[in-house]
Amino acid sequence: MSSNPPAERPGLLTRLRSPRTWSLRARLLVTQIVLLAVVCAGIGVATEFALQRFLMHQLDQQVIEAGRRSAIIYELGPPPPPGFGPHRPPPGTGIGRPDFPRRIIIREDDGPGPAFLNAPGQATRTVGAVIDQGRPVDAGVITADGARAEISAKAAQQLAELAPNRHPVTVELDGLGRYRVIANHSRGPQEAIVTGLPTSDVDDTLLSVLVMFCVVGVVVLGAAATAGILIIRRQLQPLSRVSAAARQVADLELDRGEVRLPTPIVKVDPASAHTEIGQLGSSLNRMLDRIAGALAARHASETRIRQFVADASHELRTPLAAIRGYTELAQRKQEALPDDVAHAMSRVQSETERMTQLVEDMLLLARLDTGRPLEHERVDLTRLVVDAASDAHIAAPEHKWSLDLPEEPVVIRGDEARLHQVLANLLANARTHTPPGTSVTTALTVEDGTAVLTVTDDGPGIPRWLQPEVFQRFARGDSSRSRRGGSTGLGLAIVAAVVRAHGGTIDLHSGPGKTEFVVRLPVNSQPSHSEAKSGA
Known part of the structure; x- marks a missing residue:
């Protein structure tokens, strides 16, 4: 990332x-x-x-x-x-x-x-x-x-x-x-x-x-x-131009979105093409041509995959809604059904709900990838933190939930529904991947015109090898436990995409006994459509 x-x-x-x-x-x-x-x-x-x-x-x-x-x-x-x-x-x-x-x-x-x-x-x-x-x-x-x-x-x-x-x-x-x-x-x-x-x-x-x-x-x-x-x-002036061109390419965001490399990146004088610096500039131009082609192919492939995911998610909503309707209808006549059939219909309903949530998450990411505009309204982060923590407490009463809020409300401009989803996903991640009795603290402060939201738990921590990929889609540290807990592997990816769409950043600091997610959101800026368009 x-x-x-x-x-x-x-x-x-x-x-x-x-x-x-x-x-x-x-x-x-x-x-x-x-x-x-x-x-x-x-x-x-x-x-x-x-x-x-x-x-x-x-x-x-x-x-x-x-x-x-x-x-x-x-x-x-x-x-x-x-x-x-x-x-x-x-x-x-x-x-x-x-x-x-x-x-x-x-x-x-x-x-x-x-x-x-x-x-x-x-x-x-x-x-x-x-x-x-x-x-x-x-x-x-x-x-x-x-x-x-x-x-x-x-x-x-x-x-x-x-x-x-x-x-x-x-x-x-x-x-x-x-x-x-x-x-x-x-x-x-x-x-x-x-x-x-x-x-x-x-x-x-x-x-x-x-x-x-x-x-x-x-x-x-x-x-x-x-x-x-x-x-x-x-x-050495030509070599300095080559170095400046290399730094220019290094500063580009090459890991996501469409990348346009200047061609040629280094102008080579035909009279000096046979010299060492001329050969270096020509080699760099050829290398960047190959890289530009590879990045274009990657972007086209990602675009097709995202379009496919968006289309598939949209198309799956209709049959899933029909399945949910029929299972709810069958559940109304549960007394007339044999026990094994009633149990099967109950499992169909739970898996349908899980698949519906997965499709909704994928559809949300696809919308963020395509740069779908977010709402731009006043959002009271303090109230959102209280609501999200209350929901988490009801969902997992065996955990210890605590809040650390400022005396004055923290208000920013953004999409309230998406920001609520950020808080809910972070607390759900702490609830799902920590054992009962874990203390989870949600803190909110304002530093230099930036709202800082911190979710900290004293659980076992995230493995070091997984930390660089934790915000990638379908990233799981323990796939078997994640599935039992209802995790789809998209929660933190959605958090990163929404935060980036609001012009903010998210950082992870984790070790044995402490895991901390730090979200920084600008207080007086609107959601960044260009960030949303670049994808997660």
């Missing part, structure tokens, strides 16, 4: 954790951004690695040149000042005198550290040291302003631990930072000249390039995301 309820949507955190719950657009966009980010990261890492090797190679060349220059200057002394010959050392250096010791450190008076730190071409922050037998004899560094300064004893010892080598190595000097240093042999096998340059310029350059790559990468990813959203939205 109703379409399947929509599946419960997962929560926001669940959707974020599980990519399977994301939309196709989101997954495509995220995949595009992730791939682009991986490519950008790969390019950035490769560029940083190549740039680092290039800059370090340049720095090593500078360190090697500085080391050679420092060793030569240490061995030969600083170059002569202007006015001296090319091989004449400046006065006061002691070079060339017989008493000049070989291991006396050549120093200038402008600061600590080896004298070769003041040689032309030495860069700022160059560190230098003279090592004799593993001990630092003299060590210093050129400051940023070009002066010489001492280095810590720990830094000097770190330089002293370096063995002479042909390639620079990286050392973390105390108080100075990372340096690329090289040690060269000097005058003796136990003497070495250590020279180094800081790696800070290389590190700053690499950091600047990394920041630039990050900024450019963020800008590129943002632009790619924007362009991706526009491109994906445009490319």
